[in-house]
Amino acid sequence: MPQEQKPEPTATFKAKAGLPASPQPLEVHPPANDIKPWDVDSIPQFEHMGRPRPRIEAPLKVTGKAKYTYDVKLPGMLHGRMIGASVPAAEILEIDTSKAEALPGVKAVWTTDSRVVRFAGQDVAAVAAVSPDVARDAARLVEVRYKERPFTHELREAMKPDAPRVFNLDRLPAGRDMGRNGNVAGPRTSRANRGDVEKGFAEAEVVHEGTYYCPVHTHAPLETHGVVAAWEGEQLTIYASTQAIFAVREGVAEALGVDRKNVRVICEHMGGGFGSKLGPSATGSAFSVVACRLARQAGAPVKLMLDRHQEHLCTGNAPSALMKVKLGAKKDGTLTAAHFQSWGSAGVAGGAGTSGPAGALHGKNPNFKAEEWDVFTNAGPAAPLRAPGHSQGAFGIESAMDELADKLGIDPIELRKKNEASPVRMAQYDLGAKAIGWERRNKKAGDMSTGAWGASLPPARSKKVRGLGMANGNWYVFASENSNAQVRVHRDGSVEVITGCQDIGTGYRTAMMVVAAEELGIEPGDVTLRLGDTQFPEGPGSGGSVTTNSMAPVVRLAANQARAKILELAAPLVGAKPEELDAAHGKIFLASDASKAKSVTFKQAAAKMSGESIDCLAKRPKQYETYRGDLAGTQFAEVEVDVETGVVRIVKMVSVNDCGLPVNPLTTQNQVLGAMIQGASWALFENRVLDRNVGTMLNPNLEWYKILAPADMFEAESILTPQANLGNNTSTAGIGEPPIVPTLAVIANAVFNAIGARVRELPITPDRVLLALSEAGRA
C-alpha cells in the first residue's frame, strides 16, 4: 500500500553565507534535531577552527612507531602470497599446486574457481607459508596451464572493428540501455546536457575542435594493498590497509558467508589509497577473502600484502581517455556551444566517463552536449582515482578552452570570466593570477619577447623558454548520512570521540579533535579520537572527499549534546541557568560576564555526573541546501621548457580552492599541495605501458613507472578562499580531490604558452614536446 511520505520536521536558522568579504543572508532549513550552522559570523568567534595545527599522529609517524597493516605481527602468523595470471587472455586448463604444497613450510593453498582470464595479474592461486621467502618459493612452484586467446591491450586498438573481443557482447559489463559494438559500449549522456548544440554552433563566430588523449595511471600508494586475517573460533579479525573498513567487513562477510557481527576490521594508520582501497579487497583481486580462507585452512593468522608488481596490475587504475572537444564562441569569447565526446578504457571494467568538468565549468554556456563511451581492454579494472575521470576531462575541456582563447586572441582568464557562473571562482581568478605573476605571460604563445619576464627571462643564448598557464576544476559536495559519532565525557573530564571512520592520512583525526573541542569549549589536545574499527559507530568510506564533510557535522552534533549535559552540571556550581553559560578553553562561565569571574572548570563540572560517563551518540543530519553546491577551484603554473631537449620543468604552481570553512589549514593545504603535485606527476611522467606483444605491464615498479620525485619539485602554493557554505552545521567541505582536477590542463596550457606548440597527448615527455614543436614548424 502506497504510503504518503511525511516531510521531515525542519528547523529554520538565519545565517550569513558565502565569502566573509561579501556575506549574504540566507535562511537554512536543517532537520529539526540539528543546530545552527557555523557561518560568516562564527569565524571571528572561533577558538580552534581554522587555526594551523600539526596533526596529532605525526610524532608516531616520524619515529616509525605508527603501526600500519604491513607492520602488524601476530603470534604464529603466516605469510600469504597471491599468484596472478601471467597472460592477458586465456582459458585456465589446469592449476597444479602439488609441488607448492609439498614444499616444507607451506601451510595453505588456494586456487581460483574461475577458468577465464581477462587480464594479466588476475587472481589465480595463493599460498601461505612460514616466511615471506618460503611463500615466494611456493608461488614459483605453482604451475598453471593456459589456453591463450587473442587480446587487446590499449584503448585505440580495442576500438578497431577487428580487435579481439574482451567480452562476448551479452557479457559486457555495461548498462542495459547502452549501445554495444565490439569492445565499445555507449554512449552515455550527461545530466549536464542542455540547450541545442547544433543551434549553438550555427550561432558561433569561431569554432575550435581538438582531440586530447590521457593514458592509464595507476594509484601506486606506497603501502600496497593487503590484510592480516586472524580467526578465533567464529570470530574473524582483519587488519586492513583500507579507505573503508565497513566495506571490508561487508564484502568479506558476504563472500565467506559469515555474520557481520563476527567480523571486525581495524585500520589505525594507512599508507595511501587514492581511491583504490574503497572496496573489500581491490577492483581486480579478492585477496582479503583469500587471506581469510588461507588463515582458516592453516589455523593460523595470515598476513597477505601484495607486492609492488601486483599492486600495479590488479588494484585499480585511472582509465585512459580519448576526448574530442568542439567549442563554439562569439568573437568576444561568449560560448555558444560545447560538444564533449569521450572514449575511455577502464580495462575489464566500465565507468570511464570524463565529462564532469565539461558539464560543470563555463556555466553560462547555454548549449552543452556530452557523450561517453566505455572501451574494454584486457587490462586490470580501473578504480576511482582521486576525482575519477575529472583530471582527464578537465585536460580535454580546459586545453580546448586555452586553444579557443588563443584563436580569439583573448586572455585565457578573461575567456573563463566571460562564461563563469560561480561567484566563488570569480573571486578566485585574481588571487591566483597575482600569486603566479600572470602579467608576465607571453601575450603571443612561444614568444617571450611578448611577455613581461623581467629578471626571470633566461639568457638570450639559452634554449630554455618559459610560459604561464591556467585552468579550472570543479568538484562536488558529497556527504554520507551513514556517519555516526559518539562523544564520551568521563567523570574525570577526559573526552573521547568514538567513530569507526578511518584516517587515511588526511589529517581527519586532528580535524575531529578541533571540531569537538570547539563545540565543548576545551582544548583540541584534550580530545582523544578512537577510530578505524568496525566495533565503533559506522562512518563512511573515505572516497569522494566525503570524510570531513560527513563526519565534522555529526561530531559537532554529538559534542553539542555532551556540552548541554556538562552545562547542566555546571549551572548550580556557577549559580546560573545552563542557557546563560558558555564554555571555552576548559572553563565554563556566565556568557554575559566578559571577566569570567564566576567560572568552573570543565573537569569540575564533569565530576558531578552520576555515572562513569556521559555518552552522546549522533547520526549525521541530512546535507541541506547550500549556498554553493559545488567546489570551485582554479590553478596556475609557470613552466620552463628546454626546446633543444624537450624537457619540461615546472617552476611554480598556485592552486586556489574552496573547501568551505577549513578546520585546520595546515593539513588542508597539505592536501591541496599533494593533489597538485600528484597531478603534475600525471601530467609529466606517469604512463602505464602494456606490452602490445604479450599484454603484460612493462613498467610495474617505481622506477619505470615514474612518479614525481624530489628533483622534479617546484614551488607550490595553496590559497584557500574560506566561505560559509551552510551545507551542514560546520560549513565544511572536502578538499582531497578538487585540486587535482585542473592540474593536467594547467601544465599543458603553460607548456603551450612557453613554446607556442600544443601537446595534446599526455604525459608531456620530451619526445612529445619535440614532436609538437616540429609539427608547429618551430623546431
Place this chain on the structure above:
Amino acid sequence: MARKTPPPDDQGREQPSFSRRSFLKSAGVSAAATTIVGAGERAEAAPSVLGPDAVTLNLKVNGAARAVSVEPRVTLLDALRNELDLTGAKPVCERGGCGACTVLVDGAPIASCLMLAADAEGHEITTVEGIGTPEKMSPLQAAFVEKDALQCGFCTPGFVVAGTALLAKNPRPSLDEIKAGLAGNLCRCGTYGRIFEAVQAASRATRR
C-alpha cells in the same frame, strides 16, 4: 644442471664460478667492488658457506647488540621488521627504487631491501627508531611534525633517515642540495615541499 665455466679474467687467471651461496657470502654492498679479484684467494680463509638453513647473525642495531636467526637470503629490511619488530623502515618497491626502507649503515643511508642481513654484521645499523622517539624526537623529526611534512606517513621514516644523513654530512644544505640528498626517496601524497621546509628548519634549529 649444466654450469658454464667462466672465461678467465683479464690477467689470465681462472675465475671462480659462483654458486648462489658463495655469492651470498661475498657479495655484500661494501665488498662488491673487490669480490671478483679477491674471492679465489680468500676461499681458504673465508668462513664456511652460510645456509640454506637459518643462521644466527649478530647485528648491532640502534646501539644495541641484537642476535637474529634467519636464512642467509633474508634482507636487512625483513630481518629488522620481522625479527626485531623494528617496522619503521617500510617495504614499498623491494628494489631500491623508492627509499622507504632507508636505514643508516655506519652513518650512510642505504636501501635495506637491497642489503642482506648477513652483510650487515659488523656494521652499525641505525633505523628511524634509533633517531628519536615520540617523547624525544630529533630536531628533524620535530620539524617534520611542525611543518606537517607528511600525510599517510608511509614514506616518512625513509625521508627522516635520508634527511638525517644529509644534515650529518652537510648541516647547512641549500634547497638544491636538499633535493639531491633526498633524490632517492618517493612520496606519493606529494609532501615534498613540506619535507624540504622541515630539513631547512632542522638545519636552522641545530645551527643555533
